Amino acid sequence: MNEIPQTESVHTTVLLHESIDGLAIRPGDIYLDGTLGAGGHAELAAKVAAVQGGSITIVGLDQDEGALARTKKRLEGLGAKLFLIQQNYRNLDQALDSIQPKGETAMKANRIMLDLGLSSDQFETSGRGFSFQKNEPLLMTFKENPDQKITPGGAPDLTARQIVNTWDEENIADIIYGYGEERYSRKIAKGIVEARAVKPIETTFDLVEIIKNSTPSRYAHGKIHPATRTFQALRITVNDEINALKEGLEKGWERLAPGGRMAVISFHSIEDRIVKHFYKSREGATVVTKKPLTASHQEISENPRSRSAKLRIIEKL
Numbered sequence: 001m002n003e004i005p006q007t008e009s010v011h012t013t014v015l016l017h018e019s020i021d022g023l024a025i026r027p028g029d030i031y032l033d034g035t036l037g038a039g040g041h042a043e044l045a046a047k048v049a050a051v052q053g054g055s056i057t058i059v060g061l062d063q064d065e066g067a068l069a070r071t072k073k074r075l076e077g078l079g080a081k082l083f084l085i086q087q088n089y090r091n092l093d094q095a096l097d098s099i100q101p102k103g104e105t106a107m108k109a110n111r112i113m114l115d116l117g118l119s120s121d122q123f124e125t126s127g128r129g130f131s132f133q134k135n136e137p138l139l140m141t142f143k144e145n146p147d148q149k150i151t152p153g154g155a156p157d158l159t160a161r162q163i164v165n166t167w168d169e170e171n172i173a174d175i176i177y178g179y180g181e182e183r184y185s186r187k188i189a190k191g192i193v194e195a196r197a198v199k200p201i202e203t204t205f206d207l208v209e210i211i212k213n214s215t216p217s218r219y220a221h222g223k224i225h226p227a228t229r230t231f232q233a234l235r236i237t238v239n240d241e242i243n244a245l246k247e248g249l250e251k252g253w254e255r256l257a258p259g260g261r262m263a264v265i266s267f268h269s270i271e272d273r274i275v276k277h278f279y280k281s282r283e284g285a286t287v288v289t290k291k292p293l294t295a296s297h298q299e300i301s302e303n304p305r306s307r308s309a310k311l312r313i314i315e316k317l
């Protein structure tokens with residue numbers, strides 16, 4: 001399943017300098033990275049503090065335990081104080097509370113970084129069905145045993161396989177439209193329901209085949225792969241990504257120290273809209289990026305994944 005050693009990452013950090021320059025890292029900062037991933041942003045943050053003759057505290061969160069283990073090696077030896085915690089960034093308050101010295105008031109961060117979505121490592125090697133280019137079980141979750149019930153008698157954790165095999169056609173169409181902005185959502189949902197009546201949909205390639213058969217043949221020759229939007233929608237649903245973002249922004253803002261900055265990189269318009277409106281609605285804030293920063297032509301040519309990235313930064317007064 002894993003094609004690369006666990007100590008190496010194939011992920012290329014997006015908008016690296018734009019993010020860390022925009023956060024204006026200073027020695028002594030508590031830098032909270034809610035999506036630590038391969039640690040590219042965190043590493044540069046530590047180096048920028050070192051160049052200024054000081055160091056920072058890195059509170060690095062990721063829901064993927066494997067990512068934390070790999071990244072620990074990358075960040076050690078940079079002079080930063082490290083707290084790497086397996087946690088959803090929607091619970092970043094709990095993560096800060098867990099490392100707070102006893103008797104002190106709620107710990108705040110001076111810089112917060114959220115680089116949303118998945119890392120290339122997860123698309124390439126997780127074996128969990130995130131990529132339509134690999135034939136893998138249709139899971140799209142990081143939970144260890146996603147088909148087991150979490151608590152005796154409780155509901156099993158959601159997987160993409162469950163959605164496509166058990167949800168109503170209308171609900172499937174709604175998420176593919178709402179979270180994928182897929183214009184053929186109804187046709188794809190119909191195709192899914194017809195296909196599963198013949199045999200259960202188990203793998204990514206089963207689903208890709210259904211999507212291709214449900215959409216016009218010219219769709220396969222468009223700019224993006226015909227499965228892109230459906231896969232995005234399933235992933236967002238399985239991992240409750242929209243609610244996680246909303247909660248993460250609220251809690252991030254609450255736990256941002258006065259004078260602190262928060263940077264968010266999003267990769268699709270649904271997320272970007274949420275970030276934009278959240279920033280607009282804050283009182284006592286300066287939106288540092290009047291327009292979102294995007295990747296340069298050079299970055300896009302070196303790392304095509306960066307083409308849809310939008311970076312927005314806010315400062316708390």
Ligand SMILES: C[S@@+](CC[C@H](N)C(=O)[O-])C[C@H]1O[C@@H](n2cnc3c(N)ncnc32)[C@H](O)[C@@H]1O
Pocket residue numbers: 011012013014034035036037038039040041042061062063064067087088089090115116117118119244
């Ligand atoms: C795009 S990568 C981050 C890459 C990182 N900035 C770097 O430079 O290497 C996103 C990471 O966030 C993690 N992630 C996504 N959603 C998350 C969530 N709600 N809570 C915690 N981690 C999350 C993923 O597991 C992944 O490792």
